[in-house]
Amino acid sequence: xxxxxxxxxxxxxxxxxxxxxxxxxxxxxxxxxxxxxxxxxxxxxxxxxxxxxxxxxxxxxxxxxxxxxxxxxxxxxxxxxxxxxxxxxxxxxxxxxxxxxxxxxxxxxxxxxxxxxxxxxxxxxxxxxxxxxxxxxxxxxxxxxxxxxxxxxxxxxxxxxxxxxxxxxxxx
Numbered sequence: 527x528x529x530x531x532x533x534x535x536x537x538x539x540x541x542x543x544x545x546x547x548x549x550x551x552x553x554x555x556x557x558x559x560x561x562x563x564x565x566x567x568x569x570x571x572x573x574x575x576x577x578x579x580x581x582x583x584x585x586x587x588x589x590x591x592x593x594x595x596x597x598x599x600x601x602x603x604x605x606x607x608x609x610x611x612x613x614x615x616x617x618x619x620x621x622x623x624x625x626x627x628x629x630x631x632x633x634x635x636x637x638x639x640x641x642x643x644x645x646x647x648x649x650x651x652x653x654x655x656x657x658x659x660x661x662x663x664x665x666x667x668x669x670x671x672x673x674x675x676x677x678x679x680x681x682x683x684x685x686x687x688x689x690x691x692x693x694x695x696x697x698x
Contacts, residue, residue, distance in 0.1 A: 550576035648696040655688050 551565040551574045552558055558575070559565070565574060658664065664681060665673040676684070 548576065548578065549574070644695040647691060651688050651691040651695065655685070655692065658685050658688065 549561045549564055550558060551569050553565075553569070553573075564577070658681065664676045664684075666676050666680070666684075668674050
């Protein structure tokens with residue numbers, strides 16, 4: 527039984543080694559990037575802060591006087607990495623624009639909903655004002671739920687409350 531627990535713990539520790547395989551570098555905007563994949567080729571070696579221990583180092587560019595250094599090779603590599611990077615940037619920009627459009631539509635729908643609620647409150651307040659201005663006796667429930675007639679002070683307080691609702695919701 528004890529050996530089973532020991533084997534299980536050894537297996538769990540082995541699985542956690544994959545979590546240590548993290549890359550960390552500073553991108554062109556100066557932000558730290560964490561990933562389980564190596565950085566793009568356009569990131570210089572001095573910007574790579576951390577790489578997995580059990581992974582081989584990134585291939586470096588050939589030295590200036592080496593035979594692999596031709597005029598076509600350096601020109602082809604930046605163009606290829608720029609094309610790959612720009613494709614990702616365009617896709618990212620497209621997703622960003624879509625997210626912003628969705629957020630704007632959501633905000634506009636919420637504002638329309640609030641405007642409809644304000645219009646409804648405005649209409650109800652105007653109807654209540656007309657009813658209170660008639661001068662007819664009005665009844666209102668008290669704390670126990672019994673209907674009592676409103677005196678002039680209560681009627682004036684209710685008219686002020688209704689007018690404040692009209693001022694707030696009907697001017698838009």
